[in-house]
Amino acid sequence: MSENTQADLPLITALQTVLASKQIPNMLNSQQTKALCNSLNCTTIELAERMLPLAASFSFAPKSDFKVGAIAIDKQQQLFLGANYELEYGPLSGSLHAEQSAIFNALSHQADELTDLVINAAPCGYCRQFINELANANQLKVRFNQQSYDFPQLLPQSFGPNDLGVKTPLAKLELNAASQAPDFAKASYAPYTQVQSAMFAYQGDKVIAWSCYLENVAFNPSLSPLLTLLSQLTLNHLSLNNVDRFELWEHKDNRFSFKQELQNFAEHSQKPMVHHYYPST
Numbered sequence: 001m002s003e004n005t006q007a008d009l010p011l012i013t014a015l016q017t018v019l020a021s022k023q024i025p026n027m028l029n030s031q032q033t034k035a036l037c038n039s040l041n042c043t044t045i046e047l048a049e050r051m052l053p054l055a056a057s058f059s060f061a062p063k064s065d066f067k068v069g070a071i072a073i074d075k076q077q078q079l080f081l082g083a084n085y086e087l088e089y090g091p092l093s094g095s096l097h098a099e100q101s102a103i104f105n106a107l108s109h110q111a112d113e114l115t116d117l118v119i120n121a122a123p124c125g126y127c128r129q130f131i132n133e134l135a136n137a138n139q140l141k142v143r144f145n146q147q148s149y150d151f152p153q154l155l156p157q158s159f160g161p162n163d164l165g166v167k168t169p170l171a172k173l174e175l176n177a178a179s180q181a182p183d184f185a186k187a188s189y190a191p192y193t194q195v196q197s198a199m200f201a202y203q204g205d206k207v208i209a210w211s212c213y214l215e216n217v218a219f220n221p222s223l224s225p226l227l228t229l230l231s232q233l234t235l236n237h238l239s240l241n242n243v244d245r246f247e248l249w250e251h252k253d254n255r256f257s258f259k260q261e262l263q264n265f266a267e268h269s270q271k272p273m274v275h276h277y278y279p280s281t
């Protein structure tokens with residue numbers, strides 16, 4: 001575990017014992033959370049707060065140098081870590097925030113309903129709008145600076161999915177039967193455009209990270225599959241060095257494409273990319 005995470009030695013020791021690993025986890029299941037809370041004599045929220053420096057250690061922030069960590073907690077007391085990820089080139093808007101990273105991490109693990117989000121800094125307006133897309137946003141508790149807030153307190157007079165008539169806001173991704181690449185694209189949450197898009201990072205024949213498109217009613221806090229993929233790679237303790245190629249899978253009737261975004265990144269990182277449409281014609 002890296003130097004900036006050495007301060008909380010009791011936490012590090014307990015984690016290494018419970019997980020039988022020295023690697024920082026990107027999630028804790030219910031049993032692991034329970035064992036750690038017993039070992040450290042703390043609540044789940046206190047555990048999440050203590051783990052924030054570990055979450056922030058996954059950050060890649062070459063532009064801002066501001067490392068943000070966030071941890072989403074679900075009803076089963078599972079913890080999902082997230083950190084900000086910034087593209088090294090291009091506009092400043094090419095960044096995924098820690099809250100988005102933690103929420104995608106939770107959704108990709110088929111988390112139960114999220115109950116809490118713990119962050120090492122106040123959530124920006126962009127993230128508040130993104131969180132508002134969650135089906136249970138009104139019940140979510142958000143904790144930062146040693147204070148807990150009911151999410152609606154943080155976004156009064158909000159604009160949300162209901163305003164555009166969406167009856168099933170962001171909850172679980174349909175991944176139960178997902179096995180082929182198009183299945184992961186079909187799991188995209190895009191009630192406003194119906195766009196289906198998934199990206200994969202391959203090492204040899206093995207998928208080492210994947211992402212799909214998550215949309216927001218206000219569009220700008222929508223999740224770019226590319227940034228989500230890179231965030232997932234980092235959370236899996238991997239880097240571009242581990243990637244042999246990228247794949248993008250999109251429905252042939254999509255109204256817009258992420259091809260250019262991935263192509264730019266593939267050229268920048270000198271990795272090959274393959275673009276597939278489905279269903280094949």
Ligand SMILES: [Zn+2]
Pocket residue numbers: 097098099123124125126127128
């Ligand atoms: Zn943010």
